[in-house]
Amino acid sequence: MREEFIHFLWRYRLFNTTELKTTNGMPLQIIHTGSTNKDAGPDFSAAQVRIDDTLWAGNVEIHINSSDWFKHGHQHDDAYQNIILHVVFNHDKEITDQRGNQVPVLEIRNCYDPSLLKKYESIIGARSWIPCAGFIQHTDRLIIMNWLSRLLVERLENRSEETLKFLHYFGNSWEQTFYYFLARNFGFKVNASPFALLAQKTPLTILAKHRDDLTSIEALLFGQAGLLNKDFTDAYPALLQKEYEFFKHKYQLTPIDGALWKFGKLRPSNFPTLRIAQFARLIYQSSHLFSKTLEAQSFSDIKKLFVIKCSPYWKNHYQFDKPSSAKDKNLGESAVLNISINTIAPLKFVYGSESLQPAYKELAVGLLSELPPEENTIIRKWRELGIKPANAADSQALLELKKYYCTPKKCLSCAIGHNLIKNNMT
Numbered sequence: 001m002r003e004e005f006i007h008f009l010w011r012y013r014l015f016n017t018t019e020l021k022t023t024n025g026m027p028l029q030i031i032h033t034g035s036t037n038k039d040a041g042p043d044f045s046a047a048q049v050r051i052d053d054t055l056w057a058g059n060v061e062i063h064i065n066s067s068d069w070f071k072h073g074h075q076h077d078d079a080y081q082n083i084i085l086h087v088v089f090n091h092d093k094e095i096t097d098q099r100g101n102q103v104p105v106l107e108i109r110n111c112y113d114p115s116l117l118k119k120y121e122s123i124i125g126a127r128s129w130i131p132c133a134g135f136i137q138h139t140d141r142l143i144i145m146n147w148l149s150r151l152l153v154e155r156l157e158n159r160s161e162e163t164l165k166f167l168h169y170f171g172n173s174w175e176q177t178f179y180y181f182l183a184r185n186f187g188f189k190v191n192a193s194p195f196a197l198l199a200q201k202t203p204l205t206i207l208a209k210h211r212d213d214l215t216s217i218e219a220l221l222f223g224q225a226g227l228l229n230k231d232f233t234d235a236y237p238a239l240l241q242k243e244y245e246f247f248k249h250k251y252q253l254t255p256i257d258g259a260l261w262k263f264g265k266l267r268p269s270n271f272p273t274l275r276i277a278q279f280a281r282l283i284y285q286s287s288h289l290f291s292k293t294l295e296a297q298s299f300s301d302i303k304k305l306f307v308i309k310c311s312p313y314w315k316n317h318y319q320f321d322k323p324s325s326a327k328d329k330n331l332g333e334s335a336v337l338n339i340s341i342n343t344i345a346p347l348k349f350v351y352g353s354e355s356l357q358p359a360y361k362e363l364a365v366g367l368l369s370e371l372p373p374e375e376n377t378i379i380r381k382w383r384e385l386g387i388k389p390a391n392a393a394d395s396q397a398l399l400e401l402k403k404y405y406c407t408p409k410k411c412l413s414c415a416i417g418h419n420l421i422k423n424n425m426t
Helices: 003-011 114-124 141-169 174-186 192-201 204-208 214-224 235-250 272-285 289-295 299-305 312-316 333-354 358-370 377-384 392-406 415-422
Strands: 027-032 044-051 054-065 083-090 105-107 317-319
Touching: 003 054, 003 083, 003 114, 044 083, 114 415, 141 174, 141 333, 141 358, 141 392, 141 415, 174 192, 174 204, 174 272, 174 289, 174 333, 192 214, 192 272, 204 214, 214 235, 214 272, 272 317, 289 299, 289 333, 299 333, 299 358, 312 317, 333 358, 333 392, 358 392, 377 392
Parallel strands: 054 083, 083 105
Antiparallel strands: 027 044, 044 054
16 A cells, blocks of 8 residues: 555545544545645645534645654644644554644545555556556547646746746846757757856856857857867867967856767767857857747747858868868757757746746747657657657657656556546556
């Protein structure tokens, strides 16, 4: 028996509620089970129950055994002084609060359907990629799609927490915050950390002073990236090196460790040197980029903002002093898709929340619904199970589902798991 299963039974009243009695024989009527509390304190708040002829409103605490109340030290915690009902599987001890008052107890051991527990244990005990891998095909598609819609918002809200921390760190500057997350995204998975550090070490306000000079912006970014600290054969990197030394002293800059950048196992088009050159070009050609992405109504609008053509040196190079065949090194559509999914949509959403302008939140969701689904190992696994995302909104929701529900086996908090346990799985 797990405590979360008792939570599940209580929350959805999945037990015989007729002629309920407390452990001391008092008639009990459940009017409202309350709201789930995800923070510290009692498990359910704002519940309502009638015990005998008295209507009580307050909190409900859930345990496997009544004695767990004392094991968890609730008798000494002021947060547990307004407990109107203690719901347990096994009543093994009388409970009193801090003031010595007896806490009413409901024991549910003999008033629920044992088949629910068997179905729950069969899912939780599975060793498949997700607990319900063998049963999910029996779930109504409407339930799945509604759940994914909710998970998308949950994912955007969860990501908003990190954005707000950096917004505070950057003095409530949305442009600087967007610049930071955009830079991190330009590193994609492999070089996200050094790119993020580069953005922290190189304020947008300094780059903005040189926005009319691409060479200066490249000198600042490559110098701050720690990639100009060697002797060069080519004239261009040597020029960048010279310019950076001037800026370094003028702005009292400190570069990051160039060894942080990863080149191994990457295609040349993903080399950090080329990504930095593309990022420099974006800074050079864009002003008020965050405001422009906010107002973008579609992916087509966003693509126009990210048409990037690197400086001439990079037409024949992927790295300094290493010539390559001539090729325009534009930012590909797949990269712009990634940036739209992982930076633009989340920033639109959190800005809409913070500015109390829900239209931006709707634009964020609309953008993800317009974009094709991501392709990665997790999404391929979902496809194998018959769950095929129609767009990036679905794939983002599926990533959230796997990480925060399936992997930790929070099946009773998942609409799919909830449905499977309540209904037949065969």
